[in-house]
Amino acid sequence: MFFLKKKKESEDKKTFDHELKKTRESFFSKIKNLFLRKSKIEINVIDQMEDILLSADIGIPTTIKIIDNLEKRIQKEKYRDTQDLYNLLKKEIENLFINIKNECLEKKIKSHKKPYVIMMVGVNGVGKTTTIGKLAFLLKKKGFHSIIGASDTFRAAAIDQLEIWANKAKVPLIKQHMYADPASVAYDTLQSAKSKEKDVVLIDTAGRLQNRIGLMEELSKISRVMKKIIPESPHEIMLVLDASTGQNAFEQVKKFTFFVKISSIVLTKIEGTAKGGVAIGIMDQFKIPIQYLGTGEKIQDLKEFDGKKFINCFFEE
Template sequence: MFFLKKEKESEKTFHHELKKTRESFFSKIKNLFLRKSKIETNVIDHMEDLLLSADIGTTTTIKILNNLEKRIQKEKYKTTQDLYDHLKKEIENLFIDIQNECLEKKIKYHKKPYVIMMVGVNGVGKTTTIGKLAFFLRKKGFDLIIGASDTFRAAAIDQLEIWANKAQVPLIKQHMHADPASVAYDTLQSAKSRKKDVVLIDTAGRLQNRIGLMEELSKISRVMKKIIPESPHEIMLVLDASTGQNAFEQVKKFTDFVKISSIVLTKIEGTAKGGVVIGIMDQFKIPIQYIGTGEKIQDLKEFDGKKFIDCFFEEKNNER
């Protein structure tokens, strides 16, 4: 009974956190369908406008609408409710083939320490996310250490130290403008000697200097391999959901020079652009591991694609 209650509370909270996206987009889709019972020729055009307005992206929008039009021709749908149900199914299908292996399981069954490199441009909430993730994993019973390899900004080191203290996780740091790879090296050495389960490595987010950033990330990886040959085991990209299409561009640029294992989507509770999740999953086939849902240290949740879609399409009488 306790676990059922916790699951219902989690779904309720998830539903609340995605309220802005649902009300701005998916409720409009449903209202469009509910206004008329029969499928009209212009309903696809209206759907295209709404899909694009949610920052799902042109490529994914075209894919969804093409599949819907084929269904209409093949199965002769007569009502908009039929079309509405299939729209949900089409969006669900975009998530099916993307394996989102639980990070906790990967850590548990991998040789320790498990090294996670955190990447993302400045301003997306990367430092905050590292603190939240450290807190989340510590609550799951893992022993962690954090490395402050974003030495480009003094504020980054100070902010990370604040979050590390909140999470009660030790931090390895040096001075501003220190060699980021040196910090990573010291962190992994410390992690091995202290038998830590997980290492979180922060990195700089100067994407405007792509060549310099690429070289820096490559150097950090090379140096870490001297301590742990297969590291980093995970490269996690942090994105700000509220930036919409800009988030697509960030994924494109980072995947040009580093292999992204998973994504953390932040600030999703404050945006109407949650449809960006659908486009990213479809176009890049990179699993979304967590979503940030607030400013508090506990405001990080595991991403569940089915719940994500269900919360948009389910009936909520009190929101009409």
């Protein structure tokens, strides 16, 4: 039994490393090469390390914080060996995750009276509709009964696309015609969820961020209407971001957190980019937990985010 457990852990690690291959190779190889070339800590090593952190799209504020902490530790504790600095860098990045509460979605669903209502938000093109299908499939595998509401009624083919994913996940979909009132769809979805005793409701929303005032009013209206059915809903507002956009993802978080309280984040398309370091910067700067990583095009390609595993992937051979 112990052997089988260890074997599965090893296989999971290999899979995870492969899914983060581009970020891992870009970041790890640069860090590794930097430390291989030097045995003693020199002033320019810190500068080069700063460039590597920035190139991984960790972001300027978080990079400055890491570098400042490293310089203070070097002065105070008199590190001279680059291996010590390498380990210290990893520790400093790990410290960014320590105080960020990242409760498992499964536990949150179980601790609430059903149905647990999740509003999915994000700009067009980040993979929001795909993520809803994947999340519905994942929750079904864990034994939860979900229902999806197609409240993005303004984008061409959005309802059809969501229906395809709902069928793949074998989860019911509540929909109306294009240009229907999004709040009305959400209302119908929650009514159906209550009558059919569903565990989870997933509400898709429009992603027209260029019209911020209109989007804010729309999301507020959806929330108000849902509260008529379930007063404390939505229990969760999940923001979907595309990892490959790098620094642009930071701007999207800023804009959405300006008018809605984001509970958690899904970072998509992580397998195809070298900009995975954006996860570190976002969690540090906004203190919002990353709940899932989108790691591919298949319905099963949605993985629970594990901060420790994520950081280890950056640093281990």
